[in-house]
Amino acid sequence: MAVYTDITEAELDPLLKAFGLGAALTFKGIAEGVENSNFFLETPAGRFILTVYERRVRESELPYFIELMQWLAAHGFPCPTPQADAEGRTLQRLRDKPAALVTFLTGVSVRSPATAHCREAGMGLARLHLAGAGFPGYRENTLGQPVWAGMFEGQAGSADALQPGLAAQIATDLAALAETWPQGLPQGVIHADLFPDNVFFVADKFAAAIDFYFACHDALAYDVAVCLNSWAFDQAHRFLPDHAAALIAGYQSIRPLSGPERSSLAILCRGAAMRFFLTRLIDWTSTPEGAVVKPKDPLEYAAKLAFFRAPDAKARLEDLFP
Amino acid sequence: MAVYTDITEAELDPLLKAFGLGAALTFKGIAEGVENSNFFLETPAGRFILTVYERRVRESELPYFIELMQWLAAHGFPCPTPQADAEGRTLQRLRDKPAALVTFLTGVSVRSPATAHCREAGMGLARLHLAGAGFPGYRENTLGQPVWAGMFEGQAGSADALQPGLAAQIATDLAALAETWPQGLPQGVIHADLFPDNVFFVADKFAAAIDFYFACHDALAYDVAVCLNSWAFDQAHRFLPDHAAALIAGYQSIRPLSGPERSSLAILCRGAAMRFFLTRLIDWTSTPEGAVVKPKDPLEYAAKLAFFRAPDAKARLEDLFP
Numbered sequence: 001m002a003v004y005t006d007i008t009e010a011e012l013d014p015l016l017k018a019f020g021l022g023a024a025l026t027f028k029g030i031a032e033g034v035e036n037s038n039f040f041l042e043t044p045a046g047r048f049i050l051t052v053y054e055r056r057v058r059e060s061e062l063p064y065f066i067e068l069m070q071w072l073a074a075h076g077f078p079c080p081t082p083q084a085d086a087e088g089r090t091l092q093r094l095r096d097k098p099a100a101l102v103t104f105l106t107g108v109s110v111r112s113p114a115t116a117h118c119r120e121a122g123m124g125l126a127r128l129h130l131a132g133a134g135f136p137g138y139r140e141n142t143l144g145q146p147v148w149a150g151m152f153e154g155q156a157g158s159a160d161a162l163q164p165g166l167a168a169q170i171a172t173d174l175a176a177l178a179e180t181w182p183q184g185l186p187q188g189v190i191h192a193d194l195f196p197d198n199v200f201f202v203a204d205k206f207a208a209a210i211d212f213y214f215a216c217h218d219a220l221a222y223d224v225a226v227c228l229n230s231w232a233f234d235q236a237h238r239f240l241p242d243h244a245a246a247l248i249a250g251y252q253s254i255r256p257l258s259g260p261e262r263s264s265l266a267i268l269c270r271g272a273a274m275r276f277f278l279t280r281l282i283d284w285t286s287t288p289e290g291a292v293v294k295p296k297d298p299l300e301y302a303a304k305l306a307f308f309r310a311p312d313a314k315a316r317l318e319d320l321f322p
Numbered sequence: 323m324a325v326y327t328d329i330t331e332a333e334l335d336p337l338l339k340a341f342g343l344g345a346a347l348t349f350k351g352i353a354e355g356v357e358n359s360n361f362f363l364e365t366p367a368g369r370f371i372l373t374v375y376e377r378r379v380r381e382s383e384l385p386y387f388i389e390l391m392q393w394l395a396a397h398g399f400p401c402p403t404p405q406a407d408a409e410g411r412t413l414q415r416l417r418d419k420p421a422a423l424v425t426f427l428t429g430v431s432v433r434s435p436a437t438a439h440c441r442e443a444g445m446g447l448a449r450l451h452l453a454g455a456g457f458p459g460y461r462e463n464t465l466g467q468p469v470w471a472g473m474f475e476g477q478a479g480s481a482d483a484l485q486p487g488l489a490a491q492i493a494t495d496l497a498a499l500a501e502t503w504p505q506g507l508p509q510g511v512i513h514a515d516l517f518p519d520n521v522f523f524v525a526d527k528f529a530a531a532i533d534f535y536f537a538c539h540d541a542l543a544y545d546v547a548v549c550l551n552s553w554a555f556d557q558a559h560r561f562l563p564d565h566a567a568a569l570i571a572g573y574q575s576i577r578p579l580s581g582p583e584r585s586s587l588a589i590l591c592r593g594a595a596m597r598f599f600l601t602r603l604i605d606w607t608s609t610p611e612g613a614v615v616k617p618k619d620p621l622e623y624a625a626k627l628a629f630f631r632a633p634d635a636k637a638r639l640e641d642l643f644p
Binding site: 204 | 330331332345346347348349350351352353354362364428429430432433434524525526
């Protein structure tokens with residue numbers, strides 16, 4: 001959580017003019033998002049977030065994300081809505097970096113979700129899936145199952161350094177995922193990163209989702225699996241069945257899961273745990289000591305992988321359905 | 323600019339209850355202030371800044387700062403106004419650190435002030451001095467002239483490492499300041515740190531001052547000298563006479579400087595340059611490499627010291643008056 005790019009009035013004033021916003025009433029860097037710099041901007045025209053895209057987000061992919069947010073907002077889903085300037089452009093440049101102005105959204109994220117939040121998050125995810133139907137853009141899941149084995153290449157030593165024997169377990173998981181990864185499940189736009197910090201609540205009700213920069217086209221139920229990983233474990237990485245059941249119930253109240261989606265949930269969860277384990281492992285080993293942003297602990301997801309790897313995982317997930 | 327303390331709903335919810343604010347609509351860490359963590363909080367009751375006091379601010383001094391902001395606000399000066407909880411307490415504790423809830427202020431600071439901003443800042447400073455009259459609290463200027471020589475002890479090597487020969491010049495300055503420091507000038511509450519990042523403008527008009535954590539009792543004209551140092555030099559540390567004249571004119575439009583204040587301005591400016599040189603030098607030498615907050619360059623203030631040390635400094639400042 002940091003602000004990497006310093007925006008002065010020399011950068012801001014032309015932007016205010018281009019968007020016809022009037023004078024800035026407030027302009028503050030906010031500690032939100034790990035990948036980009038975000039600024040809270042208020043003018044007589046309203047409240048906005050100015051995002052300056054830093055490392056990681058590929059510029060060529062930005063139009064997909066911008067158009068997706070516009071589509072979702074136009075289809076009733078509460079998400080940041082990119083604004084167009086007087087010439088119709090949504091993508092701007094600030095300090096030689098891409099930037100976008102989006103609507104400011106009311107709501108607060110929760111650090112320790114209660115079951116009621118999980119239910120709301122499940123409902124929000126299902127609303128997102130329905131709102132995304134028909135979106136003409138397409139982005140492959142660049143962190144999907146086909147690339148996991150490649151991501152682990154050269155990382156066995158790091159994995160064993162974190163936890164002796166972990167590399168062998170990961171290799172087994174990767175083989176099992178490659179062999180049993182479900183095909184033919186309902187596909188569509190998925191958020192792919194709907195962790196609690198990307199969901200806003202107002203008075204404990206789902207209010208909005210943010211941070212669509214991993215969004216892509218993949219199995220909708222995989223998005224449910226990502227949420228089960230991030231909403232249904234406690235700080236000690238213990239599975240919380242009530243949270244998981246609430247998330248699934250909320251989701252199904254809007255979009256019921258099909259039989260194949262339901263029976264694939266355990267392997268999808270194992271895959272989602274693998275995806276976050278792998279990116280965290282790579283961040284962990286590639287982040288220099290003393291860096292501003294401390295990398296997240298890969299062992300959190302090693303623990304979740306172990307949970308979903310266990311022989312009883314499928315039965316435990318089945319138990320969550322009414 | 324960073325957020326050092328992580329506030330979760332477990333800390334925030336009791337605070338919302340104690341202040342009777344209702345549910346949080348927005349809660350975001352903001353990149354404002356170097357010394358403390360600040361959060362933008364909006365509820366149905368209004369907009370606030372929650373400040374968590376980190377290193378440097380002495381807890382025993384917080385009541386002075388809180389009472390001063392309350393006094394200034396009650397006397398018509400736009401500054402953060404500390405809020406009291408249902409039991410009348412302004413000082414709170416969060417994560418075992420002192421904290422306070424203050425009003426959110428509209429406005430933006432400017433990185434490169436124009437002369438019009440300098441005039442407005444001068445007016446704002448004079449308004450602050452008038453509003454502070456009669457404030458019953460008292461805090462000595464713990465970074466005032468009497469302590470400068472002691473602050474430089476043991477730092478000669480660091481000064482010469484930055485710029486060969488600098489230590490000898492500083493020693494000369496310290497002796498001159500001790501010998502000629504003006505006595506008997508009008509005293510009162512001073513901000514003591516009214517740099518451009520601590521002044522908010524709306525449509526280029528003075529809107530508010532923030533960050534009162536160096537405020538103290540000292541010569542009012544010393545505050546003008548601090549502002550001349552921070553508003554009337556360009557990025558290359560060259561003196562900007564138009565900026566300085568505008569700042570003085572703005573100040574005098576509200577509170578005319580007395581003859582002794584005016585004739586002391588050069589030595590006060592030299593002293594103010596020394597104060598910021600010394601704290602920056604100490605920060606520079608004591609900050610570990612790779613720290614999150616990069617220390618500010620002491621040589622900026624060495625250059626300003628050189629300007630105010632020059633034989634023509636007094637005449638150049640005299641020229642600024644109509």
